[in-house]
Amino acid sequence: MKLHEYQSKFRFADYGIPIPHGKVATTSNEAFAIANDVGCPVVIKAQVLVGGRGKAGGVKLARSPEEAEQHAASILGMNIKGLTVKKVLVDPASEIENEIYLGVTTDRAARRSVIIASAAGGVEIEEVAAKTPEKIIRVLVDPYLGLRDYQARDIANDIGLPREHWKQFIQIAQALYRCYVESDASLAEINPLVVTRAGDLLALDGKMVLDDNALFRHADLAEMRDSDEEAPAETHARQAGLSYVKLDGEIGCMVNGAGLAMATMDMTKLFGGSPANFLDIGGGAKADKVAAALRIILADPNVKAVLFNIFGGITRCDEVAHGIIAALEEVQTNVPMVARLVGTNEQEGRDILASAHMITAVTLADAARKAVEAARTAPARIVKETL
Ligand code: GDP
Ligand code: MN
Numbered sequence: 497m498k499l500h501e502y503q504s505k506f507r508f509a510d511y512g513i514p515i516p517h518g519k520v521a522t523t524s525n526e527a528f529a530i531a532n533d534v535g536c537p538v539v540i541k542a543q544v545l546v547g548g549r550g551k552a553g554g555v556k557l558a559r560s561p562e563e564a565e566q567h568a569a570s571i572l573g574m575n576i577k578g579l580t581v582k583k584v585l586v587d588p589a590s591e592i593e594n595e596i597y598l599g600v601t602t603d604r605a606a607r608r609s610v611i612i613a614s615a616a617g618g619v620e621i622e623e624v625a626a627k628t629p630e631k632i633i634r635v636l637v638d639p640y641l642g643l644r645d646y647q648a649r650d651i652a653n654d655i656g657l658p659r660e661h662w663k664q665f666i667q668i669a670q671a672l673y674r675c676y677v678e679s680d681a682s683l684a685e686i687n688p689l690v691v692t693r694a695g696d697l698l699a700l701d702g703k704m705v706l707d708d709n710a711l712f713r714h715a716d717l718a719e720m721r722d723s724d725e726e727a728p729a730e731t732h733a734r735q736a737g738l739s740y741v742k743l744d745g746e747i748g749c750m751v752n753g754a755g756l757a758m759a760t761m762d763m764t765k766l767f768g769g770s771p772a773n774f775l776d777i778g779g780g781a782k783a784d785k786v787a788a789a790l791r792i793i794l795a796d797p798n799v800k801a802v803l804f805n806i807f808g809g810i811t812r813c814d815e816v817a818h819g820i821i822a823a824l825e826e827v828q829t830n831v832p833m834v835a836r837l838v839g840t841n842e843q844e845g846r847d848i849l850a851s852a853h854m855i856t857a858v859t860l861a862d863a864a865r866k867a868v869e870a871a872r873t874a875p876a877r878i879v880k881e882t883l
Contacts, residue, residue, distance in 0.1 A: 497706045498545045502585045503720050504702030507679065508686070511671040514664075515699045518587030527568030530586040531561040537589040540567040544579040545725045547703070550619050552576045557589055579725060590698055595688035596655065597621050597632075598669060600676040608636045609676065611643060611669060615655040617688040643673040657691075664697045679717060680710030708734075728883040729792050736788035738777055745770025746871050748793035748802040748831075750786070752777050752811050760805045763860050769868035772799045780810040786819025791827055795883045801832045801871035803863060808839030815841075817848035824852065830878050832870035836863035 499507070505515040518534060520543065521527040531538045542554030549555055554576050558564035564586060574581045597617030603610040614632045616624045624631055633654045637643050648666040657665055668689065676684035683705040690700050711718040723731050733740035739754065747769045751757040754776045761771040773796065777789050793802055806816050816837065836857040837845040846856050855870065857863035 497708055497711065497718075497721055498725075499702075499704040499706065499717075499720060500543045500545065500583070500722065501541065501702050502543060502583075504684070504704040505699060507704065507717075508672065508675060508684075508699055508702055511675040513668050513671050513675075513686075513699050514697065515702070516587040516590060518585050520583050520585055521568060522572070522583050524565045524569040524572065527584060527586050528561045528565040531558060531564035534586065534588045536560055536564070538564050539587050539589045540564055540571055541585040541587065542571050542574060542576055542581040543583040543585055544576050544581055545722070546577045546579060548619070549576060554581065582724060587700075590690060590700060591693035592688075592690045592700075593693055593695075594691040596657070596690070597624075597685075597687045598672060598689045599683065599685035599687065600637075600673050600681075601683045601685075603634075603636060606636050608639065609673065611635045611637060611647070611651060611673065613651045613655050613669075615657070621687055637673060642677075643670050645670075660695070661691060661697055668697060668699070676704075679704065680707045680714065681705060682707050729795060732788065732792050732883050733775075736785055736792075738775060738785065738789055738792070740776075740789075740792060741774040742796065743771050743773050744798070745772045746798050746800040747867050748772045748775075748796065748799040749805070750775050750777060750789050750793060750802065751805045752779060752807060752816075756805060756807060760803065760860065760864070763864035764803065764868065767861075767865045767868045769864070769871060772796055777811075782815060783819035783822050786816055787823035787826060790820065790823040791883065794827055794829055794831060797877075799831060800874045800877075801834065801867050803867035804833065804835040804837070805860060805863060806835070806837045806839075806845075808837060808842060808845070812840045813837040813842045813845030814848060817845040820854070821848060821852050830875060832874055834863050834867040834870060836860060 502520050509515045519530045521530055537559045540556050542549050556567040558567050568584050571584050572581055595618035597614040599612045612634055616631050633651055635647050648669040652662045652665045672684055681704050685703040686699040688700050690698050747764050749760050749771050751760050757774050757776045764771050834855040835849050850856055855866050857866055
């Protein structure tokens with residue numbers, strides 16, 4: 497789950513990181529009032545969950561409340577990389593001397609958190625990473641010791657930060673690391689962290705990505721989720737308790753168990769097809785969950801066939817079969833379906849599906865081959881499902 501800039505920065509501020517004290521507006525009138533309140537000049541910033549807002553025209557400087565109102569009016573409703581702007585952050589503007597990049601993420605290979613920093617921060621950071629990677633400093637953090645003073649000092653030195661800013665930089669880097677760890681984040685980023693004309697460090701932009709699997713222990717963060725900004729399929733999957741990842745292929749897969757789902761995707765590939773999604777309905781899935789999963793799969797217009805691969809351990813095959821039939825009564829479709837059910841009550845399950853004219857299979861290889869074949873010869877879809 498991604499946090500908006502304002503949510504990330506407010507969280508950073510809780511950890512003592514200096515941020516501009518702005519407020520969020522949903523109308524241009526509100527932006528006028530906030531600009532009046534915090535004092536001009538202000539920056540009006542689109543709050544959408546993508547980067548590169550500045551280059552897309554979503555960050556504008558205003559010298560008066562009237563100008564703030566005009567900019568807010570033009571930014572609200574703007575489409576940035578497919579997302580509609582519904583909120584703007586109105587921040588007091590800063591005079592920038594220098595833009596630094598500072599972030600924390602996970603280095604999977606090293607199995608540690610890594611601090612990433614660069615003197616060449618700002619909107620061109622991707623370009624810096626691609627063309628001059630030597631300008632980017634990386635420091636691994638020992639999880640038991642945390643980010644030590646000397647490490648933060650080394651970073652400040654390596655990015656050529658003038659010594660008078662080191663004390664503040666060290667505090668910010670350590671605070672950002674703590675915020676990252678305590679939020680169960682996979683990314684906490686300040687870009688740019690600026691040195692102002694007045695000689696202070698200030699986090700002008702913020703971004704956080706949280707680990708969805710840890711949200712259960714962060715009720716305050718979980719409720720910051722902005723469902724408006726999520727693909728509808730992901731919202732529905734989350735609400736139904738399904739693990740779903742959309743992919744680009746044509747074979748919708750419904751599987752119970754993450755490992756089995758991976759194997760099913762591999763098999764689909766092996767027989768010349770391509771999976772439209774990863775979908776794990778989990779153990780003990782009942783009919784309503786199966787129906788929700790089927791609706792999500794069929795809402796993807798690329799899907800030409802659906803492959804069910806169910807191992808009946810805790811989940812009973814007849815229960816899943818009932819779920820599929822119930823779902824098919826609601827979701828009218830001519831998309832061909834192939835089912836492979838094995839385990840508890842498999843014969844009952846297969847009988848139920850065969851009576852509904854579904855293609856059944858006993859082995860996974862057989863099921864994958866049939867699904868690929870069905871997708872290849874499938875007629876045009878007559879009903880388009882929407883979520
Ligand atoms: P992003 O493009 O989505 O990363 O949005 P940012 O919040 O990082 O803003 C993009 C750029 O706008 C920054 O790198 C700054 O150069 C500029 N910017 C943002 N806030 C201010 C400000 O208060 N004053 C000035 N002068 N520039 C700003
Ligand atoms: Mn930025």
